[in-house]
Amino acid sequence: MADAVFLAISVLTIGSAIASLEVRSMIYGSISLMVTLAGVAGFFLLLDAPFVAMFQISVYVGSIAVLILFTVMLVRRELLFHKIEDPRRRYAGIGLMIVIMLGIGTIIIGSGLKSMEVDAPSVDFREIGKDFLTYYSPALVVMGLILASAVIGALTLARREDVTNEQRTD
């Protein structure tokens, strides 16, 4: 059962990833990107990590894919991209992907990951939370600072001084 589901999700994820690159319509491309991201959430569900899966859906599908869709709809395509049709680039990309995959594969096979337990009980997300607040708390603080500085930086960049607000704000 799990194998069949794994195969189905793999086909769906990889197929929609290829489709998101190859489909001419950008809207359909972003929809298939959404399917890819949701398929990754399916992998997390298969790996007994529903916490990560739900965050994958709510962050990637719910926010980032929406942003991409929004951009694609509002901005005309000619302003975003220059169309370069070159089959050599595509083959180079495929070759690069194969090289990267082979490299990662050899690293994983060379490491001890292949001897992992299959029937190990899933990790409770409460344990992860406790670890974050005790042993890994400096990492949590650093992450919080990075996110806060990113938000503040985005607000600063998006702020426009030349536009005066003529509407009442009260």
Place this chain on the structure above:
Amino acid sequence: MSAIAPEFRLSRFVASLTDLIFWIIVIFTLIGLPIVFITLFYIELPEINGKLLTPYLALTWMADPSRTLPIIKSLIHTDFFRISTFPGFGFAALLAAGTIYVERKFLAKMQLRVGPLYCGKIEGILQLIGDGLKLISKEIIIPAKADKPIFWAAPLLFVGTAAAFISLIPVAPGWVVADLDVGLLAVFAVIGFFPIITLLSSWSANSKFPFIGGIRALHQMVSFEIPLILSLLGIVILAGTLNLTEIVESQQHYWWIIFMPIGAIVFFTTILAELERIPFDLPEAESEIVAGWLTEFSGMMYGLVQLGSYLKLYAFAGLFTVLFLGGWNGPMVWPPFPQEIITEGIKMGPITMHVPGLPLLDQEMLNGTLWFTIKTIGVILVILLPRGVFPRIRIDLLLHTGWYKLIGLAFVNIFIALALVYAGVLGPGGLIQ
């Protein structure tokens, strides 16, 4: 001679009838009887209680309540029943349909109108059925330059996402379709799909007004999702769990709204915005952009979107009940099942009938459902109320409210929850358990 059918001859009519009967008999003997024989001879019939289950016996059992009740009882505990009927789609659709009628009458009474009056003679109670029949029988018109696959899929996806939302709401102890450990996160994940579907459907219609409405809906939903998530974190901190059933069980003695009224207010406001209800109905502002993102939908496609949005209304009201109002908790008011029916059977004159497996549903579940439904209907009425009172607000004020005030208030709520935990009042090892 009759003027209606001048060529009518009784003899020909009788001849055609006998002809028909002859052919029916021929076809039944040549095809029907062999099928019956094959069924009886070659298919192995089950033997139950020492009797062969022939079709005749099966038909007899279907009319016998003492045999059908256990079957119904086992059906009630299947997943199919849960998904389709009780805590799932059927129950929610019934409440949603009731909401549409109640909304119209309620608004009418508030504005000193009469509302639906004629359909069904008594206060227009059949108006909803009439509207439904009208929507089903109407033609579905699709704009010529629409993107057809997305346009067709959008209403179905909308109803499907709303149904997925409903499946997470616990109605009574143990009565929930999907009892997830990360239930609240699943709610956030499901809510994230609504802006995508809205935007895609509005884009695919290839028309001005839906697109403006869709962009507005996207702005509104995305910016109000953040205070929605933040306002619920206080409850997660105090209850110490993300499971919705456990959150309800943690409110046996007091409701979370007592400790977190600010969170409840923020959550209620974000509910109004997510549901696109007045005063936040900018995506459907009918006086500005026809009907917003619903403009190009017609017939049953519009009906499906409407059904989906009222299912969503029920789901959000149920979520408010579960998180802030104690869910199914309440005093036991449901009368217990009369024991003498179980022990002595039902007496009807000279006959005494013993019906095994009779309390179909236990008292606790019925009581829980009663309280949950009462609270949810109360919340739905409060959600409907602003439509008769408030005007629509401007979009910059809306975004300002969402990004500045509600997020600030949600953080205040989180700090209140943290203070309660660190002061040792609530939470694990607190004064009030």
